[in-house]
Amino acid sequence: MSDTIRVLAVGDIVGRPGRHAAVRLIPRLRREHDIDMVVANGENASGGFGLTGAGARELFSAGVDVITSGNHIWDQREVLPSLDELPILRPMNYPAGTPGRGWLVHDLGAKGSVAVGNVQGLVFMPSIESPFRTVDAYLEAVKDVPVRLLDLHAEATSEKMAMGHYVDGRVSLLWGTHTHVPTADARVLPNGTAYVSDLGMVGPRDSVIGMEPEGSLARLLTGIPQRFKVAGGVVTFNSVVVTISGTSGRAESIERVDHVVDPSPSA
16 A cells, blocks of 8 residues: 555635535545545635535535634634534634634544644734644644645735745645635745645636635725625636655655536536
8 A cells, every 4th residue: 555645735725716626626636645634625615705614514415524613614604613613723723712624633544644734824814823833733633644635725825935945854735725726836845844835725716816806906096995705717726736755754646636627517
């Protein structure tokens, strides 16, 4: 049996178009890339803001093993009980007593276990605990699990890059989420951590980060708050596939896997 573990990390899933694209594509990608585990960011999966229990179960039925999130996980209050019942993570650096959990260990059976953590950045984001100090506590808690993953939900690429250097050699894979825009810097860092500044999204391509452009343009032109709506049309699917040694936890490779999904019934 191969020692390697293959992980598919999927960018922020946006609304119903994103969920439907994930349902269509993830089972196929699991087969084509011999995937052992799928992690997807779902904080925008229900209505473009937040996540519901029903939306989470739809993603789990498509083959997602763990859902990570970020600052929008609180937008759908009905998800709160699911944070304790389902493998859904919220950023671990929220204060003690906040509902949910920031990391878990996923059992892969004969291939062992994989630790998955979720942390939120501070630059241009709500002020919470230091993600760097909180990650240290996470890594101490899972020190006996060789394969460790981390979703850094953050705005600034500089903060994400700094975290990459901070955890290089201590996590197997660090990916960024939140901006919904894929970056072209996927690589294995010098000490064995696979890294990408932002996965991108699974959401409508002809949009402003998944939303209809009109709302964003009106807000930018007038300064007046707007009600944003999830856009329609062709969906972009952004992800990476990472191969990791199950023994050492070192990443062997990382590659972008990006697709365009036509939502029309004839596609």
